Amino acid sequence: MDAALLQALISGLAVGSAYSLVALGFSVTFTTTKTLNFSHGEFVSAGAFIGMSVLFLAVGKPLTSTSFGGGDPGLAAQAAALIAALAVMGLIGWLLFLVGVRPFARRPGMAWVMSTLGFGVILQSIGLAIWGPKPVVVPSPVGDSVVRVLGVGVRPQEMLMLAVSVLVMLAFDHVMRRTTMGKAMRAVAHNPGVASLMGINVTLVMVGAFVISSALAGLSGFLLAPIAQASLFMGLAVGLKGFSAAMIGGLSNARGCVVGGFLLGVLESFVNLWSAQWREVVIFLLVILVLAFRPNGLFGTRMVEKV
Amino acid sequence: MSISNYLKRTVIASSIVLCAAAGAQDIKLGFNGDLSASPSAQSGKAGVLGIEAAIADINAAGGVLGRKLALVIRDDQSQPPKSIQNMSDLIDNEKVAVVFGPTNSGNALAWKHIPNQKKVISMGMVGSGTDITKPMRPGADNYMFRVSMVDREQVAALVAYAARSGTKKIGLMGETTGYGQGGLKDLEEVAKLHGLTPLATEKFGVGDTDMTSQLNKMKAAGVDTILVWAQGTPTGQLVRSMEKINYFPTMLSSWAADNITFFDAAGKNLAGKPIFMRTIVSPGTPAQKKLFERTASKLAAPSAFPFVIHGYDATLLVAEAMKQAGSTDGAKVREALENLAKPVEGVKKTYAKPFSKTVHEGLVAGDLAFVKWDGDRLVEFSDDVVKALKPEDYKR
Numbered sequence: 001m002d003a004a005l006l007q008a009l010i011s012g013l014a015v016g017s018a019y020s021l022v023a024l025g026f027s028v029t030f031t032t033t034k035t036l037n038f039s040h041g042e043f044v045s046a047g048a049f050i051g052m053s054v055l056f057l058a059v060g061k062p063l064t065s066t067s068f069g070g071g072d073p074g075l076a077a078q079a080a081a082l083i084a085a086l087a088v089m090g091l092i093g094w095l096l097f098l099v100g101v102r103p104f105a106r107r108p109g110m111a112w113v114m115s116t117l118g119f120g121v122i123l124q125s126i127g128l129a130i131w132g133p134k135p136v137v138v139p140s141p142v143g144d145s146v147v148r149v150l151g152v153g154v155r156p157q158e159m160l161m162l163a164v165s166v167l168v169m170l171a172f173d174h175v176m177r178r179t180t181m182g183k184a185m186r187a188v189a190h191n192p193g194v195a196s197l198m199g200i201n202v203t204l205v206m207v208g209a210f211v212i213s214s215a216l217a218g219l220s221g222f223l224l225a226p227i228a229q230a231s232l233f234m235g236l237a238v239g240l241k242g243f244s245a246a247m248i249g250g251l252s253n254a255r256g257c258v259v260g261g262f263l264l265g266v267l268e269s270f271v272n273l274w275s276a277q278w279r280e281v282v283i284f285l286l287v288i289l290v291l292a293f294r295p296n297g298l299f300g301t302r303m304v305e306k307v
Numbered sequence: 308m309s310i311s312n313y314l315k316r317t318v319i320a321s322s323i324v325l326c327a328a329a330g331a332q333d334i335k336l337g338f339n340g341d342l343s344a345s346p347s348a349q350s351g352k353a354g355v356l357g358i359e360a361a362i363a364d365i366n367a368a369g370g371v372l373g374r375k376l377a378l379v380i381r382d383d384q385s386q387p388p389k390s391i392q393n394m395s396d397l398i399d400n401e402k403v404a405v406v407f408g409p410t411n412s413g414n415a416l417a418w419k420h421i422p423n424q425k426k427v428i429s430m431g432m433v434g435s436g437t438d439i440t441k442p443m444r445p446g447a448d449n450y451m452f453r454v455s456m457v458d459r460e461q462v463a464a465l466v467a468y469a470a471r472s473g474t475k476k477i478g479l480m481g482e483t484t485g486y487g488q489g490g491l492k493d494l495e496e497v498a499k500l501h502g503l504t505p506l507a508t509e510k511f512g513v514g515d516t517d518m519t520s521q522l523n524k525m526k527a528a529g530v531d532t533i534l535v536w537a538q539g540t541p542t543g544q545l546v547r548s549m550e551k552i553n554y555f556p557t558m559l560s561s562w563a564a565d566n567i568t569f570f571d572a573a574g575k576n577l578a579g580k581p582i583f584m585r586t587i588v589s590p591g592t593p594a595q596k597k598l599f600e601r602t603a604s605k606l607a608a609p610s611a612f613p614f615v616i617h618g619y620d621a622t623l624l625v626a627e628a629m630k631q632a633g634s635t636d637g638a639k640v641r642e643a644l645e646n647l648a649k650p651v652e653g654v655k656k657t658y659a660k661p662f663s664k665t666v667h668e669g670l671v672a673g674d675l676a677f678v679k680w681d682g683d684r685l686v687e688f689s690d691d692v693v694k695a696l697k698p699e700d701y702k703r
Contacts, residue, residue, distance in 0.1 A: 004523035007552060011517040066607075067571060133346055134607075135540055137571040144574065146550055153519070153551030228516045229540060229572060237514045272520030277483060277510045 003151040008269040014158035016265020017165040018224050022242025023249065023257035024168060025216040030251045031176070032185045032209035035101055035112050037093075039120020041239020043214055046092065046123050047085045047221025048230040049131060052138050054081035066134045078141035085218035092123070093214025097207050127232045135234075140226035161223045168216070169258040176254060185209065244287045250300025259299065333377040334370075334635055336362070336625070337397035340408030340433060341385035346539070346568055347433070348385070349607035350614045351410035354432045355380060356602045357618025358407055361626075371626045372633065379403055383414055390414035394421045404635040405430055405625050407618065412436030413485055415451070419443070422450045426637035428644070430625055431455055432617035435562070436486075437493060440667040450641055452662060454621040454655075454669035456562055456613075459703050461584040462493040463672045465559040467700035468582070469532050470501040472557070472692045478507040478530035480521065480545070482537035487513070490536025490561055498534075500702040506530050513541050518548040525556070532557040535581070539563045543572020546580045555580060565678065565685060567608040578680040585678040586613045586655060586670055588687045594654045610685060617670075620653035624661065624669065627651045672701045 025040050037043065053063050058077030061068070073081070100119045104111035142156035176182035187195040188205045196202045220242075221235070228234050241264060249260025264283060271279045290298060338358060340351040355378075362376045370376060379401050383390035390409055397403045398421065405428040409415050412434035422429040423443050431439055431453035440457075442449035469477050477498065481491030491508070498505060506528040509521035522545075525533060533556050535542060542564050549555055560581035563569060570578045590599040590612065602615050628643035629635055650659040661669045677688040 004520070004527065007523060008520045011519045011551075015517055067567075070575070128344075133344055133348065135346065135568060135571075137574075148553075153553065155547075155551070228514070234514070237512075269517070269520050272511075272518070273524065276512075276521055279512070 004273065006150060007152045008273050009266060010152050010154050012266030012269030013162055013262055014154060014227075014265070015268060016245075016262040017158075017162040018220065018227070018238055018261075019242045019245040019264050020165040020258040020261025021161070021168065021216060021220040021223070022238055023246035023261050024165075024172060024254060025213045025220065026243055026246045027251055027254055027257045028172070028213040028216065029209050030189075030246075032189050033101070033206050034189060036116070037096065037210070037213060037217075038113055038116040039118075039123065039239075040213070040217055040242070041235030041237075042120030042123050042232075043089060043092070043217035043235065044221040044224065044238060045230075045232050045235035046127065047089045047218030048138070048225040048234065049127055049221070049232070050088045050218065051081040051085040051222040052136060052225060052230045054084045055138065064130055066132065066136055068137065068139055072139055075141060082219075082222050085222040086215045089218030089221075090211040090215040093210040093212075093217075094207055096214065097210035101210065102203075102206075124232050131232070133232065135229040135231035136225075138225040138230050144226075155227070157223070157226045161227070164219070164223060165258060165261070168219070169254050172254045241283075244283065246297070247287055248290050248297055250297025252296065253299045256297050256299030260297065332374060334372070334374050334629070335377050335379055335401055335403045336622070337379045337381065337401060337403035337406040338408050339381045339383055339390060339393040339397055339406055340410035340414070342380070342382040342410070343384055345385035345411060346566075347410050349567075349611050350433050351408065353602075353606055353611040353614035354407070354410070354618040356605055357432070357598075357615035357620075358622050360598060360601055360615070361619045361622035365622070365626050371629050372635070376622075376626070383409060385411050385414070387414050387417040391418045391421070394418045398422070398425050398427050403427070404629070404637070404640070407432055407621060409434055412439060415439040419451055422637075423448070426450060426641075428452060428625065428628075428637055428640055430621045432621045433614055435461075436489060448638070448641065449667060450637065452621075452624075452644060452667045452669070454624065454661075455617045456584070456586055456670070456675070457668055458490055458561075459493050459497075460668070460670075460672040460675060460701075461562060462490065462497050463701045463703040464584050464675055464677070464696075465534055465582075466494065466497040466501055466503070467672075467696055467702065468559060468677070468692055469498075469534065469557075470503060471696055471700055472532065474532045474557075475503065476529050476531045477503055477505050478509070478525045478528065478533045478556075479505045480509045480511065480525075480533055480535045480537070482513045482541050483510050484513050484538070486538060487536050494534050494536060497702060511537070511541060511545070513538060515541060516544055517551075518545050519552050522548055522552055522554055526552065526554045530556055532559065535560040537561065537563065539566035539568035539570075540572045542581065543569045543574075543577075546573045546577040549580070550577060558582065564680075565610050565613075567610050570610070570680060570683065575683060579682075582677055582679050582688050584675040585685070586675060587616060588676050588678055589685055592654075598654050616654045620651075620655050620658070620669065623651050623653055624658060672703070673698065 055073040056065050058073040059071035100115040101112050140157040146153045184200045192202045245260035245264045246257050249256030271282050341348045342351045366375045381393035410433045429451050432455050435456040435458050437459040440451045440453050479494050481487035511518045558581040560583045562583050564581045564583045590596045628640045632639035632643040644662050679688040
């Protein structure tokens, strides 16, 4: 294959893996609670900043620094940063469910759309007050030198993100299809009332879904920061593209979400080879087309609303 | 009239007189620009440091027209509506004689009708958009002045470099924002003046992390000199993408590459790739070094220092114009600025008749320096092409 095409494919997969992870985050809450966290993008940014703060502390800089100045935090600190991003974002997800989703979930209307959006605005404003608007370059745990294969250049962090998004998809797919926990989650999504009568702790499952989804956002932010730089606005674009990926692949299907993400990334990269200014037009036309002809996404299962 | 009423009136009347007297003592100058929200906020902050330093120096030397200068600062958070509101507030309520700023070019374009209608000087010292200082109508009295970088002047110098180097294989790139597209338009027009036809023109998003597809097209077209208009971070991502496909043509970029956001994004090894323009390389003259020492501790990054100088010199020019006009009246100050009799000894240079009815730029292409990063320092860039450049090469 032509080196330029191969480069576009690999670069597209690397960008797409970020969309995949975000799409998975949307999928988790949708498949259990039929609600979405509309500030998932802001959660990605928040995850990046939590990981970054741990790394700053590890290199002996104040939490509110804006540059590592070449300091390398090392693998142990990176692991700590990852755990912190997962744990803190998980907690924030719990909080979001308690104050932003549960009070509205059983009521008519879509109050949870506004409350999740508002929660994101609050997170972003707090972040701006602490760190300001400047993007921060975050050192990668796997180094920054270009790896060259078959004339194609790619950075180790991009490979890592790609691998992680596939692994998370496999794990999630397995849990949802093969374990009791997965069955419980699907039951709650299908009918919370009946699930409750069957002895499933519905609230616990819903809390779990928001915790896992938010922890996934933390993971996305942690992995994306060394590629895109940590910024409080980084989540906005990736959140929208991730949501689009989920719509294309199918919100209710983990494999669909990841394939949708990769598809979107590769498509973007190939459109860039043709004419980059038409990229967003092509992407969102595709989203509209998929929604028109396959409303549940390319891989989604048809949902029948029983009256 | 009862005594208490009489007392009340006396108190009110005397406080009005006191307020008026206090107001008469100080000449108010305003600043309206982003100091907190966008990544450019650090440039706005640096500009304010320069204005404050100049005001301190002028006041220490006795002020202007026997009065002290005072600065009223308004943060527009980079939002056009807020910026417009600030402009009216500064002019109508605060009654400032001059408004400095803004930080973001788009905001100046949003409100440039206001100072022109109210006949109050707007003195830019950060935003570099070419159209800011153009008159509202050809021949109309123009209250927009600037002592800063100007996009068109940078483009004039960069394209002159490309043309003088003898290449015919140029490619243009720009981000898909107002800033990138405006610069791309300037690049296309000036390239045409030199008879250069770009082999490829490519765009990329401001948040993109991989531009290898666009660069592979440049490579396939045989481009050996790329001219880029983008902000600091995407310019950094662009050189990182160049590294991925091991393609390093001569790279001439907007001065956003002097921003610390570019240096951080590109990393130490790749930051040295682009050549760009700057109003100063690094503090060189004794006056520049002195001003740098005064303000360095308050700067977000040393690379923001040119804005301190712009702010400082802009304030000196305004003060001199007020002295010459013998007034703070906008129309008189504008006429004085356009016909400055005495040269003004600034920190960047000595301004001898910098402005005229048609020229409202304090700094032009000839005042700019070719710069690149060397390690974590900015250094002057000089090669045979730069040395061979003549004033007539700067077409605009």
